Amino acid sequence: MNLIVSAIGQGLLWAILGLGLFLTFRILDFPDMTVEGTFPLGAAVAVTAIVHGMSPLMATFLAFLAGMVAGLITGLLYTKGKIPILLAGILTMTAAYSINLRIMGKSNTSLLGQKTLLKTKFLSSLPTYFDSVFLGMLIIAIITIILIFFLQTDLGQAFIATGDNEKMAKSLGIHTDNMKNMGLMVSNGMVGICGALIAQSNGYADINMGIGTIVIALASIIIGEVVFGELTLNQRLVAVTLGSIIYRLILLAVLQLGFSANDLNVLSSIVLALCMMLPQFKKALHLDHILSKGVRVDD
Amino acid sequence: MTKPILALKNIVTLVNKGTSSETEILKNLNLTINDGDFITIVGANGAGKSTLFNVIGGNLPVDSGEILLHDQDITTQNEEERTKFLSRVFQDPKLGTAPRMTVAENLLLAQKRGERRLLKPRQLKQNMAEFTALASTMNNGLEQRMNTATGNLSGGQRQALSFLMATLKRPDVILLDEHTAALDPRTSQELLHATNKRINEDHLTALMITHHLEDALKYGNRLVVLDDGKIKADFKGVEKEQLTTDRLYEYFEL
Numbered sequence: 001m002n003l004i005v006s007a008i009g010q011g012l013l014w015a016i017l018g019l020g021l022f023l024t025f026r027i028l029d030f031p032d033m034t035v036e037g038t039f040p041l042g043a044a045v046a047v048t049a050i051v052h053g054m055s056p057l058m059a060t061f062l063a064f065l066a067g068m069v070a071g072l073i074t075g076l077l078y079t080k081g082k083i084p085i086l087l088a089g090i091l092t093m094t095a096a097y098s099i100n101l102r103i104m105g106k107s108n109t110s111l112l113g114q115k116t117l118l119k120t121k122f123l124s125s126l127p128t129y130f131d132s133v134f135l136g137m138l139i140i141a142i143i144t145i146i147l148i149f150f151l152q153t154d155l156g157q158a159f160i161a162t163g164d165n166e167k168m169a170k171s172l173g174i175h176t177d178n179m180k181n182m183g184l185m186v187s188n189g190m191v192g193i194c195g196a197l198i199a200q201s202n203g204y205a206d207i208n209m210g211i212g213t214i215v216i217a218l219a220s221i222i223i224g225e226v227v228f229g230e231l232t233l234n235q236r237l238v239a240v241t242l243g244s245i246i247y248r249l250i251l252l253a254v255l256q257l258g259f260s261a262n263d264l265n266v267l268s269s270i271v272l273a274l275c276m277m278l279p280q281f282k283k284a285l286h287l288d289h290i291l292s293k294g295v296r297v298d299d
Numbered sequence: 300m301t302k303p304i305l306a307l308k309n310i311v312t313l314v315n316k317g318t319s320s321e322t323e324i325l326k327n328l329n330l331t332i333n334d335g336d337f338i339t340i341v342g343a344n345g346a347g348k349s350t351l352f353n354v355i356g357g358n359l360p361v362d363s364g365e366i367l368l369h370d371q372d373i374t375t376q377n378e379e380e381r382t383k384f385l386s387r388v389f390q391d392p393k394l395g396t397a398p399r400m401t402v403a404e405n406l407l408l409a410q411k412r413g414e415r416r417l418l419k420p421r422q423l424k425q426n427m428a429e430f431t432a433l434a435s436t437m438n439n440g441l442e443q444r445m446n447t448a449t450g451n452l453s454g455g456q457r458q459a460l461s462f463l464m465a466t467l468k469r470p471d472v473i474l475l476d477e478h479t480a481a482l483d484p485r486t487s488q489e490l491l492h493a494t495n496k497r498i499n500e501d502h503l504t505a506l507m508i509t510h511h512l513e514d515a516l517k518y519g520n521r522l523v524v525l526d527d528g529k530i531k532a533d534f535k536g537v538e539k540e541q542l543t544t545d546r547l548y549e550y551f552e553l
Contacts, residue, residue, distance in 0.1 A: 150418070157400075158416040161408050164397035167389075171356075172464075173382030173413035 005129040007252045011245030012136025013197050017213060018220030018240045019143060020190030026221060026236075028163040028183045033089030034074040035217060037096025038067045038188040040210035042195025044100040047109045047205035056117040060196040067192020068185040070096060075181035093210075100207055107207040116200035132201055139197070140241050143190065148234050159183060160233075191217075212265045219272045220244035226275050247271065303370075304504050305332040305355070305472055310364035312350055324350045326528035327364070332472065332506070337498050339515040340508045342525030343551055348508045351525065352474050355506075357381040368471070383413035386465035388458070388478040395461030398450030402441065402460060405449055406430045409464035433463055437493055439486075455486035459493065466497055473498075475507040491518065512544045524550045 017039065024032040042063035049059035070092055077088035101107065117123075123131040150156045161169040162179040169176050191213075199205040224236070224243025231239055254267050310328040315321050325347050332338065342348050353359035355366070357378040365374045368384060386409075389395050396405050407423055407430075427445065435442035437459040441452075449457055458478055465473055475494065479487040495518050498505050509515050515522055522539050524532040524547070531550055534542055 152421055153418045154411060154416040154421055155418050157404065157408060157421050160400060161397045164399050165394070167394050168397055169408075170378055171382060171387050171389075172408055172411075173379050174408075174416065175379050 002129055003252055004249070005133060007248040008245055009129050009132030009136055010201075011248035012140055012241065013132055013201060014194065014216060014248070015136070015140055015220060015241040015244035016143060016190055016194035016197065017217045018224075018244045019140075019147065019237065020187045020194065021214070021217035022221055022237070022240050023147075023183050023187040023190075025218065026163075027160055028180060030085045031089070031214075032071075032074065032184060032187065033086060033214060034070055034092045034096075034184070034188055035089075035191045035214050036210045036212075037093035037100075038070045038191040038210075039195040039198075039213045040100050040205065040207060041070055041096050041103075042067050042192030043199035043205035043209055044103045044109070044195075044207075045192070046196030047111055047199050048103050050111060050114050050116065050200075051109060056115055056119075056200060060117060060193060060200075063192040063196035064189045065192075067195075068189040070192070071184035071186070071188030072181060074188070075184040078184075079177035079180055096210075097207070104205060104207070108204060110204045111200065112203065116203075117197065118200055135197070139193075144237050144241070147237055151233060212268055215265070215268045215272050216247070219247045219268060219275065222272060222275045223247050223250075226278055302334045303331050304334050304336075304368070306330070306367040307351075307354070308365050308367065310354060310366070311362050312354060312359060313362045316362070324528055325354065325361075328529055330523070330530060330533075332504060335502050335504055336521055337495075337503075337505045337519035338507070338521040338523055339519040340506060340523045340525055341510070341512060341515045341547070342531075346525040347528045348525050349476065350528075352387070352476055352506070352508065355472070356385060356387055356474060379413075384471040385474065386412060386468075386470040386472075387474045388461045388465050388476065390477040390480050392454045392457040392461070392481055395464070396449040396452075396457055399448055401446050401448055402434065402452070403427060403430050403445045405460060405464060406433070406467060409467045412468045412470075433467070434460075436497075437463065437490075439489070455482050455490065458482060459490055462490065462494060462497075466501065466503065469501065469503070471504060473503055473505045475505060477508050477510065480510065494518075512547050516542055516544065516547065522547075526550065 017035070021032065021035055024030060045066040046059040046063040049062050050056055054062070074088045074092040077083045077091060078085045081088070083091070118131045118135060123135060126134060151160060158169065158174045159179050159182065161172070162174060162176045166176050198209070220240050220243040222243070223246050224239030227243065227246060228235070228239045250271055251264065251267065255261070259267060307328060307330045310325050311323060312325045313321055313323055328351070340348055340351070350359060354361055357376055357380070361374060365372055367373070373381065397408070400408070403423055403426070407421055407426060410426070431442045431445055434445065439456055439459055441456050441459055444452060444456070449460060452460065458481070462478065479490050482490065491514060497503070507519065520536060520539065522534045522542065523530055
């Protein structure tokens with residue numbers, strides 16, 4: 001039972017990463033590799049700030065700003081420097097590795113004995129593992145509500161249109177470069193927050209904690225889509241969080257089968273690959289009637 | 300009536316600039332567009348019709364010459380800035396609308412063409428009645444699909460929507476780039492008819508590229524023949540009315 005609660009808590013915290021990537025991967029419609037660098041950047045910034053005496057809340061906010069800067073760099077390389085987005089993201093991600101080492105001064109910083117967002121009085125009074133569930137739910141609720149509001153504004157609609165049909169967006173006077181930069185900044189800012197929270201939840205920041213994060217983010221998005229099928233945009237945002245939780249439960253089940261935590265990255269990739277291939281399997285094996293209507297990745 | 304809205308003066312555009320294969324596309328082109336003009340543009344492939352539209356639209360910088368809007372120099376304005384006075388309908392139905400957004404959402408985007416987009420609620424519901432009434436003027440069932448993603452519309456409905464989007468916020472000049480070419484003959488004629496009606500009723504200024512000489516003769520008050528980057532002929536008023544396809548064909552024979 002405890003393990004399941006823990007998995008749900010982790011799923012909620014990691015969902016911020018999935019929501020962040022959703023903005024670029026699904027709405028702007030391009031893969032942003034920056035997140036692999038932004039995630040440990042957020043962790044490094046927050047942990048270093050906390051160790052230096054900053055309040056955990058401020059430290060998490062600082063991680064948000066650091067993530068936005070990383071997103072802006074990728075955005076400028078892409079929109080102004082005309083570097084293909086995949087490469088622009090890889091450049092920022094690679095540079096972030098060195099920056100993260102500079103920030104932390106070493107490859108691993110512990111939060112042992114330090115204050116974190118999870119050690120506030122109220123959260124400490126909750127049963128074990130419920131602290132991350134509560135914190136995760138609170139933050140996810142705030143972020144989801146802000147995103148839903150934002151996407152229904154004139155600016156949000158222009159943002160969606162940029163990803164949907166850039167040529168049309170331009171012909172309607174939408175500054176698509178600005179939209180992409182904004183999307184990359186907000187997205188990576190959220191990934192920075194996620195890194196900061198995971199570091200506080202784990203009790204440390206590690207230079208290698210970013211490896212595989214893009215797969216985890218994609219897994220939340222794709223699992224949400226595969227499981228819940230056709231949804232409205234608002235519902236899809238919620239589906240990302242549910243997808244993230246399901247993904248953690250799948251990992252938990254796999255670990256129970258006897259795999260070790262070292263196998264996590266290969267397992268993550270396999271889970272994601274299977275989910276992404278599901279529509280093909282469905283076609284080849286005529287699974288339609290078995291899987292009923294739950295498995296359409298349509299957008 | 301004959302007030303110039305847009306003037307192109309000695310426009311030159313080059314491709315492969317600075318290399319041995321440098322070629323002029325538009326060669327000192329001059330064109331004055333008057334308020335209320337509905338100009339049909341014909342010309343062989345490679346004559347520079349699309350280049351002309353891209354120059355007006357700001358997608359392609361000119362290498363020399365100037366563009367005047369109401370006597371103001373807009374030569375260096377970029378594409379986004381020019382959308383304040385200009386709207387376009389493309390040939391490819393896929394280009395004109397956002398496929399994952401609904402018909403109403405697309406119209407809402409077009410309603411703010413060229414304006415700053417702020418963090419204000421989009422007010423879709425408040426505009427729904429107006430948009431539905433507008434869609435019903437196209438007579439193709441578009442008004443029943445207001446909440447359908449445009450990716451699921453027929454090509455004809457999409458192009459009709461693109462045209463509505465281009466006229467929703469009144470443009471000073473509207474560019475129609477073979478906007479009915481991808482449609483079947485009947486749908487194409489229906490859309491051309493609706494286009495003509497709306498341009499005349501709203502007294503819009505329009506340029507329309509077409510490969511159908513009959514359409515070029517039937518619609519508009521002016522007909523421009525583009526050839527080798529220059530304007531070869533410019534028929535106005537009565538002169539255009541008396542023009543025949545046979546005479547027009549002569550301009551295509553070298």
